[in-house]
Amino acid sequence: MLLRHTPEEVSERKALTINPAKTCQPIGAMYASLGVHGCLPHSHGSQGCCAYHRSTLTRHYKEPIPAGTSSFTEGASVFGGQANLLQAINNIFTVYNPEVVAVHTTCLSETIGDDLPQIKKKAEKEGKLPEGKYMISASTPSYAGSHVTGFASMVKSMAMMAEPTGKKNGKINVIPGWVEPADMEEIKRLTGLIGVKTILFPDTSGVLNGPLSGEYTMFPEGGTTMAELKSTGDSTGTLALGEWCSADAARELDSKHKVPCSVLDMPFGLAATDRFIDALRTLAGVTIPDEIAKERGQLVDMISDMHQYLYGKKVALVGDPDQLIAMTEFLVSLDMKPVHIVTGTPGKKFEKRIREITAEAGFEVNVKAKGDMFLLHQWIKNEPVDVLIGNSYCKYIARDEDVPYVRWGFPILDRQGHQYFPTVGYKGGLRLLEKILGVLLDRLDRDAPEEKFELVL
Numbered sequence: 355m356l357l358r359h360t361p362e363e364v365s366e367r368k369a370l371t372i373n374p375a376k377t378c379q380p381i382g383a384m385y386a387s388l389g390v391h392g393c394l395p396h397s398h399g400s401q402g403c404c405a406y407h408r409s410t411l412t413r414h415y416k417e418p419i420p421a422g423t424s425s426f427t428e429g430a431s432v433f434g435g436q437a438n439l440l441q442a443i444n445n446i447f448t449v450y451n452p453e454v455v456a457v458h459t460t461c462l463s464e465t466i467g468d469d470l471p472q473i474k475k476k477a478e479k480e481g482k483l484p485e486g487k488y489m490i491s492a493s494t495p496s497y498a499g500s501h502v503t504g505f506a507s508m509v510k511s512m513a514m515m516a517e518p519t520g521k522k523n524g525k526i527n528v529i530p531g532w533v534e535p536a537d538m539e540e541i542k543r544l545t546g547l548i549g550v551k552t553i554l555f556p557d558t559s560g561v562l563n564g565p566l567s568g569e570y571t572m573f574p575e576g577g578t579t580m581a582e583l584k585s586t587g588d589s590t591g592t593l594a595l596g597e598w599c600s601a602d603a604a605r606e607l608d609s610k611h612k613v614p615c616s617v618l619d620m621p622f623g624l625a626a627t628d629r630f631i632d633a634l635r636t637l638a639g640v641t642i643p644d645e646i647a648k649e650r651g652q653l654v655d656m657i658s659d660m661h662q663y664l665y666g667k668k669v670a671l672v673g674d675p676d677q678l679i680a681m682t683e684f685l686v687s688l689d690m691k692p693v694h695i696v697t698g699t700p701g702k703k704f705e706k707r708i709r710e711i712t713a714e715a716g717f718e719v720n721v722k723a724k725g726d727m728f729l730l731h732q733w734i735k736n737e738p739v740d741v742l743i744g745n746s747y748c749k750y751i752a753r754d755e756d757v758p759y760v761r762w763g764f765p766i767l768d769r770q771g772h773q774y775f776p777t778v779g780y781k782g783g784l785r786l787l788e789k790i791l792g793v794l795l796d797r798l799d800r801d802a803p804e805e806k807f808e809l810v811l
């Protein structure tokens with residue numbers, strides 16, 4: 355009942371966000387940076403910003419997140435943070451010796467107007483950025499965009515590290531977008547089964563889902579290496595998974611180094627995974643391996659076995675655009691009705707795409723980019739749903755409205771498993787379906803009168 359004051363009546367708001375469906379840009383930049391091997395993310399702003407970015411990622415991934423901060427105080431806030439960053443770069447390479455430092459700005463350093471490429475040049479000139487070490491950077495003012503745009507900006511700066519040699523490397527760049535480490539692992543498993551050699555960037559598998567070894571390693575074994583990032587300019591093509599998270603980086607490689615790109619949806623659910631597998635198969639010039647065909651068949655089997663529990667069920671969704679587009683398509687393919695969809699990330703294209711998907715299925719959808727969870731809650735009050743799917747902040751709405759609820763997306767602060775079990779690909783589709791069916795059937799059991807309380811469903 356924590357949100358009991360949310361009124362049913364929806365009034366238009368232009369300059370007020372209540373319960374945002376997004377978080378700040380640097381968190382996305384920091385997550386992307388952790389997908390580069392030997393990389394130390396660095397937050398160019400105050401200590402408080404950095405503490406927030408790190409703690410949000412730690413709470414989601416249940417792993418310590420190493421990161422530096424320029425530790426702005428009053429002086430840097432007024433005169434700019436160049437001196438702080440130069441000192442930080444010097445300290446970082448002297449004390450921690452990473453391969454690369456990935457610097458993102460914050461609201462404060464952006465407002466002052468700090469120019470990261472210029473500071474990088476100065477650091478090189480003054481010998482603070484050692485020979486053979488790298489600095490990548492992204493502009494991530496959090497009064498615009500969201501964690502998704504911050505992620506995309508840092509991934510684009512990874513693409514800017516490409517150094518083509520003129521000799522093709524026979525590989526395909528795969529840009530997975532903001533998915534879990536387990537999803538990145540799954541994407542690598544699928545590309546391996548099909549026999550496509552890839553450079554996956556960023557790649558947080560082995561970084562944020564590693565085992566407990568008894569020894570702390572600041573730079574775990576996982577992550578895309580700088581050598582791989584340089585080589586992306588020699589690849590034969592790029593598959594970017596998601597328009598919001600990955601397309602800018604892919605287009606950078608296309609326009610600068612003539613590496614042709616295709617932008618696909620993230621491979622959540624049946625149809626989007628079909629398109630991803632088909633693109634890989636075409637690139638490799640092979641037929642689909644039996645193992646993948648079997649996994650697809652298993653997903654189709656579960657859908658047809660359980661269709662009666664899914665048919666016509668109304669869903670409310672909150673999350674990030676790339677994930678929501680694929681999820682909406684998946685739910686529609688299950689004959690479910692995602693009727694309320696909100697993302698905190700701006701982009702009218704998102705609303706258009708969602709309307710296209712739901713229009714084909716013949717139902718009306720409430721959809722909002724740059725929306726918030728307050729609005730989603732109001733929509734649910736006006737048109738109740740059978741399932742709510744989204745991040746941990748949804749638990750308040752789920753409790754208030756007594757709606758079955760599936761945790762999916764970012765951040766998940768109160769459950770485990772998302773780092774280890776993929777939701778991409780056909781196997782991921784099975785997991786998503788199992789989670790959705792789990793809450794629907796639990797509700798069926800809870801509400802069944804005794805004479806209809808069935809052992810077998």
Ligand code: SF4
Binds near residue numbers: 378380403404
């Ligand atoms: S001040 Fe800006 S960058 Fe810092 S935590 Fe807040 S929103 Fe993020």
